[in-house]
Amino acid sequence: MKKLFFLPLALILLVSAVIIWFYVSVQPAGTNKTFKNFLIQKGASASQIGTNLQKTGFIKSALAFKIYVRSAGQESRILSGEYRLSNSMSLFQIVSQLTRGPLELWVTIPEGLRREEIAARFTTGLDRDVTFTNEFLQSSKGKEGTLFPDTYLFSKDASASSIVNKMTRTFDSKTSDLVAGADLTFNQRIVLASIIERETKTSAERPIVAGIMLNRIKAGMPLQVDATLQYAVANLKFKINNLKLLDKWWEPLLRDDLSIDSPFNTYKFTGLPPAPIASPGISSLTAAFNPTQTDHWYYIHDTSGVIHYARTLQEHNANVAKYLGK
Secondary structure (H helix, E strand, C coil): HHHHHHHHHHHHHHHHHHHHHHHHHHCCCCCCCEEEEEEECCCCHHHHHHHHHHCCCCCCHHHHHHHHHHHHHHHHCCCCCCEEECCCCHHHHHHHHCCCCEEEEEECCCCCCHHHHHHHHHHCCCCCCHHHHHHHHHHHCCCCCCCCCCCEEEECCCCCHHHHHHHHHHHHHHHCCCCCCCCCCHHHHHHHHHHHHHHHHCCCCHHHHHHHHHHHHCCCCCCHHHHHHEEEEEEHHHHHHHHCCCCCCCCCCCCCHCCCCCCCCCCCCCCCCCCCCCCCCCCHHHHHCCCCCCCEEEEEEEECEEEECCCHHHHHHHHHHHCCCC
């Protein structure tokens, strides 16, 4: 009988200890009512967030935080971004603040987007409306290719001009050590980098494709790049449909598109187009400023995305027939 009595008593004591521990753990970590910034990185788990909250002195226990947000089903409601917290807040108050949404939000801009696509990303990421989109397009006019693709942290009410300025400053910082060389100007290298970004799939192939394009430019041959023609086609449609085109910027080309009278039609006109067609990443920028000297003049990607080079038109046509079945 004593053993049977001892087991429930031990269990009661254990449960009581856990309850007391949790009660103490959720109390404010301090008495300082000053609010400070707390940043949640993209992809951070409840465990990581709790650990950072404890390290920075906002809560007493990372474990108590993790247990509470998971048991209460709050984990998915905590978004990445920047918050204002005080260590005089209880754990419950801090979780309540985190689930209201951050003061600043992370927005990721991938490589290879034109500025209209970038405007759409920020409009959605910052939960803004078409007015912001138009302001972004106005502020970024003439800055295609210099809106550096990266992950940015901005307040929900950040102005379009401040975002554009931040992106161009980042671009200037990333390209400060790049030297144009004698054959192309700095701006022409940026144009080349933007084409490489849209035309290639891996960092390894980018310097070679850059070398192929330079070979064709020096020889007076047309670049014959689909991406530049896609840019030209979208520009024409944009004038007609305006912002309704935001999800259709890189449509497959039609045979009639080859005759479009645009300086971005590199099937019709030789040399580089007059401006970038998208925002290149650092890999494409490096390739454009440091191309590989090559005796190849042609390239295609097969249906699996693998690139194949050719020295002659005959080799190129054989590659097309072999890998694309055309």
